[in-house]
Amino acid sequence: MRQDEDAGRVTLATVADQAGVSVSTVSKVLNGREDVSSKTRVRVEQLLEQHGYRRGVRSAPDAPLIEIVLHEIESLWTMELIRGVESVAKANGASVVLTESGTRHSPGPEWIGGVLRRRPIGVVLLFSSLAPAHKKRLRARSIPFVIIDPAGDPEPDVPSVGSAxxxxxxxxxxxxxxxxxxxxxxxxxxxxxxxxxxxxxxxxxxxxxxxxxxxxxxxxxxxxxxxxxxxxxxxxxxxxxxxxxxxxxxxxxxxxxxxxxxxxxxxxxxxxxxxxxxxxxxxxxxxxxxxxxxxxLRQMAEAATQILLGIRAGEAVATRMELSTSxxxxxxxxxxxxxxxxxxxxxxxxxx
Structure with missing residues (x-):
């Protein structure tokens, strides 16, 4: 690869050549397919992240999706948060899909493959955390994410919205x-x-x-x-x-x-x-x-979704937001x- 090549224009062929695999293998990794060895997947992921690979807009599904990841749907506070995400999503022409995480506070290993196949325009996680490997894979596909009321203290590069x-x-x-x-x-x-x-x-x-x-x-x-x-x-x-x-x-x-x-x-x-x-x-x-x-709760979810859309649009947004309580x-x-x-x-x- 030329030193002065625009990272935003990296092709799958370039990544495949450097990883020593076929273009179809790189495509499988991009789409969250599981029929790729873990060693190959890690290598391709590293190259995608290294070169700042970004999907073209045409790669997104016809009906843009925002994925909400939660560990329980029945609770009253969860429903308020879902309504907040839905209101902003609808105003921006997007739909919402709900995914229950594999464990109480963090999406399980089976989730990441599914979300990459669904290719949402962003992910909102409720009362959760995100494993470093999952963060890398989402960023390699240009899928932004925001955590509402994170389970633990999020790292500085993880956008989050909470309350006082x-x-x-x-x-x-x-x-x-x-x-x-x-x-x-x-x-x-x-x-x-x-x-x-x-x-x-x-x-x-x-x-x-x-x-x-x-x-x-x-x-x-x-x-x-x-x-x-x-x-x-x-x-x-x-x-x-x-x-x-x-x-x-x-x-x-x-x-x-x-x-x-x-x-x-x-x-x-x-x-x-x-x-x-x-x-x-x-x-x-x-x-x-x-x-x-x-x-x-609803305002927290609305703010998180606005941050998500701002990140996707390449805007400068706050990575930490805390709303007041009364x-x-x-x-x-x-x-x-x-x-x-x-x-x-x-x-x-x-x-x-």
């Missing part, structure tokens, strides 16, 4: 402290998810700022789902020194807490205050209406038993 989880956790806990609560428990999400850790850190910070010690027995790890919230809450409420308030790391877990309180014969908020997180559609309709941290005070929080209920704080507070 630490501030949200801080605001939720401060609200309970301002109500007069001192025995405040938290049911956070999985310990290996960045948003869970950030919300827990916000809780710890609020407790520390108020001069309150964090009792390790009042910290429980859940899974962001109703059943998990119910089980963790039953354990916390079964203790002799049960909490007077519980901050749940998701609204679904908070719904589980409400049911656990009922099973224990406790009234919310008279005997127990509960704060959720997300502000999903059912939160105002819970009994009682749920005080929660509003997370702008506390929405409803009926599930009040001062603890034995205090003057007339001092109840009902005005919303803002975080982020």
């Amino acid at each position: 989880n630490w501030s949200g956790g801080l605001a939720a806990t401060r609200h309970l402290i301002d109500q007069g609560h001192r025995r405040i428990a938290i049911i956070t999400g999985p310990a290996d998810m960045l948003c869970s850790v950030a919300r827990l850190d916000g809780y710890r910070s609020a407790m520390g700022m108020a001069g309150l010690e964090v009792d390790p027995s009042q910290v429980a790890y859940g899974d962001f789902h109703v059943a998990g919230g119910f089980e963790r809450a039953r354990e916390l409420l079964g203790r002799p020194d049960r909490p007077t308030a519980i901050f749940a790391g998701s609204d679904l877990q908070a719904l589980g807490v409400l049911e656990a309180a009922r099973v224990h014969g406790l009234r919310v908020p008279d005997d127990l205050s509960v704060v959720g997180y997300d502000d999903v559609a059912v939160a105002p309709w819970a009994s009682p209406a749920l005080t929660t941290v509003h997370q702008p 506390l929405v005070v409803r009926k599930s929080t009040a001062p603890p038993p034995g205090t003057d209920r007339r001092q109840r704080n009902v005005s919303p507070a803002t975080a982020g």
